[in-house]
Amino acid sequence: MAGRDELTSYQYRQMRARILRASDVCIMCGHAASDAVDHIVPVARGGARRDPGNLAPIHGVDGCPTCGRKCNNDKGDKLLSEVKRLQTSVDWYAGPQ
Numbered sequence: 001m002a003g004r005d006e007l008t009s010y011q012y013r014q015m016r017a018r019i020l021r022a023s024d025v026c027i028m029c030g031h032a033a034s035d036a037v038d039h040i041v042p043v044a045r046g047g048a049r050r051d052p053g054n055l056a057p058i059h060g061v062d063g064c065p066t067c068g069r070k071c072n073n074d075k076g077d078k079l080l081s082e083v084k085r086l087q088t089s090v091d092w093y094a095g096p097q
């Protein structure tokens with residue numbers, strides 16, 4: 001999956017910093033304090049890897065300080081329309097945090 005146009009970590013950090021400066025409201029749960037960015041349309045689904053317009057704030061490995069979700073984990077390679085559906089039925093997921 002990793003191709004020649006894989007972002008270097010430097011490029012990723014630059015892009016992440018720019019996006020989080022503009023907004024830190026998570027695309028998954030809608031709370032602030034995102035510390036990561038993720039592709040809105042996953043690269044695996046044909047989304048542009050390097051297009052800042054395809055990147056949005058999301059809660060990373062530490063999860064959301066407000067609702068506790070691991071938003072980036074939850075999203076994975078799914079489209080937002082698919083995860084939004086999951087979000088409304090999040091009750092069924094009562095696994096260990």
Ligand SMILES: [Zn+2]
Nearest residue numbers: 026029059071
């Ligand atoms: Zn979130």
Ligand SMILES: [Zn+2]
Nearest residue numbers: 029031064067
């Ligand atoms: Zn949240």
